Amino acid sequence: MVHAVRDISFDLVPGQVFGLLGPNGSGKSTTRHIQTGLLEASQGSVEVNGVPLDTHSKLI
Structure with a gap:
């Protein structure tokens, strides 16, 4: 598996610049x-501005 x-x-x-x-x-x-959200x-989790990505899809 890759x-x-x-x-x-x-x-x-x-x-901050990243x-x-x-x-x-x-x-x-x-x-x-x-x-x-594309x-x-x-596995794991993602938060953007403290909001879990799985509860608010496609933040763009």
Whole structure:
């Protein structure tokens, strides 16, 4: 089994600049798709502004 994203966690504060960098195939696009509700996470949880993503889909 191939894991596109595994063991990732980060917290951001207002005004902070954040960049997600990595080589091709490291899961950057998959992470962004999960964060925006375009793709469902198979495990774990996602919160955007303190709101669990599974209770409010497609935040974009």
